[in-house]
């Protein structure tokens with residue numbers, strides 16, 4: 248909606264000057280170097296920080312930091328913490344290195360982007376939305392994770408925000424919805440979406456949102472910055488569940504949001520400090536540690552996933568496979584354009600429908616199989632789950648079926664176990 252965000256014009260100038268990139272990916276070696284080479288700070292497991300004197304405390308409360316560190320990271324941990332600040336910086340580099348480089352080349356003096364880490368992915372998503380939403384606004388929502396979906400329905404029911412669910416895998420649907428609803432202020436999408444692994448053309452959607460001053464928010468959880476860097480494609484805000492690939496070991500819950508500095512400092516951060524969705528210092532330290540080898544881990548997971556998807560596609564007991572890295576995926580070309588590879592999540596339907604899927608999943612619930620029956624994804628351990636009764640159970644059945652989340656759909660998150668072990672076990676599970 249034009250004129251709705253007073254930071255839009257400034258952001259647009261900077262977005263055009265710094266954020267668009269011919270190169271859709273940060274070079275893999277540079278990516279791994281950023282991850283590995285940042286050095287880990289000590290753990291600041293504390294809730295409050297000693298000031299040098301009254302002037303120092305007062306300066307920090309108005310956002311001044313005498314030694315150049317993040318202004319609010321040394322007052323009280325709900326407002327920020329050095330461990331969280333460290334993780335925010337590394338994630339910021341991974342998503343925005345090209346923006347930083349371009350801004351430095353033009354001798355930009357003030358920050359363009361901001362990065363915040365949260366106690367969960369849901370905390371990141373809800374805080375960003377509460378940072379801008381007002382009565383009378385409409386938000387377009389694609390096929391999103393179950394709890395994101397139910398939060399949007401809650402906003403509609405409780406506060407009268409208009410939520411318009413659309414199939415965002417066709418960019419024209421977004422255009423038509425914007426044309427029909429002059430009160431649209433934001434579009435929220437996931438690509439690949441969860442769990443049907445359909446892609447949204449981020450660049451094409453941004454061509455529709457940008458002239459209308461509509462914020463394009465991309466949940467980049469399924470890719471992590473290793474597979475996709477949405478600012479290069481036209482996103483305005485990027486959110487993550489760090490619980491998945493960044494943590495990589497299912498050892499903690501965390502989230503992140505990165506976006507225009509003006510928006511984050513004036514609208515998102517005030518909500519953050521009052522809601523208190525702050526992560527613990529130890530979890531931020533832990534995620535900074537696991538982030539160090541994320542690219543190496545993910546490369547292996549994605550290579551295995553590509554082979555497992557091909558194996559499933561050729562398996563006589565499998566009905567259909569959804570994986571963007573397969574040539575048979577309807578958006579294979581788009582995957583090559585906006586992702587480094589097809590990722591490490593695969594969805595499929597087993598011949599025999601729901602019962603056959605349940606039988607396979609129960610096979611992996613056993614202790615002697617190299618996979619767990621569990622929700623979540625991105626871990627070094629492979630997981631198998633049933634979206635319709637688990638991660639997406641909160642989505643009303645009619646909407647679920649319409650989005651392709653059928654009762655027969657099974658979701659697989661590939662870990663680091665290796666192709667031969669996983670393929671052999673899946674084959675055994677299908678033939679039991």
Ligand SMILES: Cc1ncc(COP(=O)(O)O)c(C=O)c1O
Nearest residue numbers: 367368369392441468488490501
């Ligand atoms: C795509 C996506 N976004 C957000 C979330 C929420 O993240 P968290 O569980 O860290 O709150 C999830 C969780 O599964 C997810 O899959």
